[in-house]
Amino acid sequence: MKVPFLDLKRMDEELKNALKSKFAEMLDKGNFSGGEEVQAFESQITNYLNSTFSIACANGTDALELALRALGIGKGDEVIIPAMTWVSTAEVVVMVGAKPVFWDTDENGLLASDWEKAITPKAKAVIPVHLYGKLVDMESLVRKAKLHKLFVIEDGAQSFGSFQNGKAAGTFGDVGCLSFYPTKNLGALGEAGMCLTNDQELNDRIKMLLNHGQEIRDKHDLVGRNSRIDSIQAGFLNVFMQRFGSFQTTRKRLAQMYLDELSSIDRLSLPLDILQQDHNAHLFVIQTDRRDELKKFLLERGIGTAIHYPHILPDMEPFRSKGEFDNARNLSERGLSLPLNPWMKDEEIESIVKSIQDFFA
Ligand SMILES: Cc1ncc(COP(=O)(O)O)c(C=O)c1O
Structure with a gap:
């Protein structure tokens, strides 16, 4: 799929x-x-x-x-x-x-x-x-x-x-x-x-x-x-706003599915607070030391993911500056955004979950 x-x-x-x-x-x-x-x-x-x-x-x-x-x-x-x-x-x-x-x-x-x-x-x-x-x-x-x-x-x-x-x-x-x-x-x-x-x-x-x-x-x-x-x-x-509430409900429900199925993989960090009010479930970002491998593995199975973001700003030419940015850098190396949007089907989340489980098995 x-x-x-x-x-x-x-x-x-x-x-x-x-x-x-x-x-x-x-x-x-x-x-x-x-x-x-x-x-x-x-x-x-x-x-x-x-x-x-x-x-x-x-x-x-x-x-x-x-x-x-x-x-x-x-x-x-x-x-x-x-x-x-x-x-x-x-x-x-x-x-x-x-x-x-x-x-x-x-x-x-x-x-x-x-x-x-x-x-x-x-x-x-x-x-x-x-x-x-x-x-x-x-x-x-x-x-x-x-x-x-x-x-x-x-x-x-x-x-x-x-x-x-x-x-x-x-x-x-x-x-x-x-x-x-x-x-x-x-x-x-x-x-x-x-x-x-x-x-x-x-x-x-x-x-x-x-x-x-x-x-x-x-x-x-x-x-x-x-x-x-x-x-x-x-x-x-104005049209999208009429649907906003139901889109958010779907996002949270799909996020819950990810959390339920992926929480048993201990080499994976999950956005555990994504279901709370102070998170709108815009992006579902997991973290793993094997990020690039996992991204490739999922792509081979036809699953698209994204990285938000692969480089931190102080490492980029126009903004170059020194400092200790260990957490930010870690996230740029470990973070992977999984598909999450109101047009997804439950079977798609299940298929993504299954692939991630296979990867870590
Ligand atoms: C954190 C952050 N700041 C600013 C922007 C800029 O928004 P826009 O793309 O509408 O200019 C974006 C979106 O792309 C963003 O994610």
């Missing part, structure tokens, strides 16, 4: 039809920038996440950059980020002229709790990344950040719909940034992202920055850019 890591063509017909109808409806209305779909999307998210302001933008990378710029972070400033994350988290810091300061993660890829040791007088902000969908301990992080007068920007690109003590990922810090890249658990049919904030002034600045620095047309008060969300993507996301 062939199982792709993720194949978006597999969306069910009912969903495809709802998306087609939305496109037809928007084509008839003729409004392709701003408009009611964008407003509806922002208010759906505000209601679901209980954030005061939800500002849709072009993608998750832009959301992070807009957050940094809105907070006035730039040349001469340092921003603390984890060594293991998608490149965007570091890229945006460099793009605004500031310096990324890398810190190690814990064994599961979340910014290590001793990150305060990275603080220098130049530090202005910290960006915790809720990697794979699991929330960083935000109460503790925000407390420490406040003590040192640092801004907190949450990289919630992978954690839409994760909640810690009832509070949503992205609503703990000064600004929370989301990505609706097609492979995410809430994904558009193209690019889209969002900033969340509870601060009126930040909301206003982000809105202006993503729309050429103008609050009203032709009055440019800031140097901004165009990072508006594509209205058609907002329309599609």
Whole structure:
């Protein structure tokens, strides 16, 4: 049985039809920038996440950059980020002229709790990344950040719909940034992202920055850019939001199947907390010393897997920096993401499990 890591063509017909109808409806209305779909999307998210302001933008990378710029972070400033994350988290810091300061993660890829040791007088902000969908301990992080007068920007690109003590990922810090890249658990049919904030002034600045620095047309008060969300993507996301709850239920059920069947293999580390509320089951990442062998073995059986991510950022040319990143590096060498998405069948999970059992037998 062939199982792709993720194949978006597999969306069910009912969903495809709802998306087609939305496109037809928007084509008839003729409004392709701003408009009611964008407003509806922002208010759906505000209601679901209980954030005061939800500002849709072009993608998750832009959301992070807009957050940094809105907070006035730039040349001469340092921003603390984890060594293991998608490149965007570091890229945006460099793009605004500031310096990324890398810190190690814990064994599961979340910014290590001793990150305060990275603080220098130049530090202005910290960006915790809720990697794979699991929330960083935000109460503790925000407390420490406040003590040192640092801004907190949450990289919630992978954690839409994760909640810690009832509070949503992205609503703990000064600004929370989301990505609706097609492979995410809430994904558009193209690019889209969002900033969340509870601060009126930040909301206003982000809105202006993503729309050429103008609050009203032709009055440019800031140097901004165009990072508006594509209205058609907002329309599609409104359709996806109607299904989000049931998709999450399926993800958790499939994750439970993996856990039940794989927990007896002691040479495998499993994401044991993936069923909890503070994990949205976006990615199911196992860890083993035989990662590359296992990946190859599964591929030979037609099973796709992915590595998030094979290299840590401070080892890469544009971000090269020294430090102790043992946990992050370990994860880059041991982590393997198994297929997990709402379009999978139970038999596929069973087949993957069987192959992994065969590999370790
Ligand atoms: C941790 C992390 N940060 C930032 C991003 C950037 O989001 P986007 O691809 O929408 O620009 C992503 C998603 O790709 C991500 O996984």
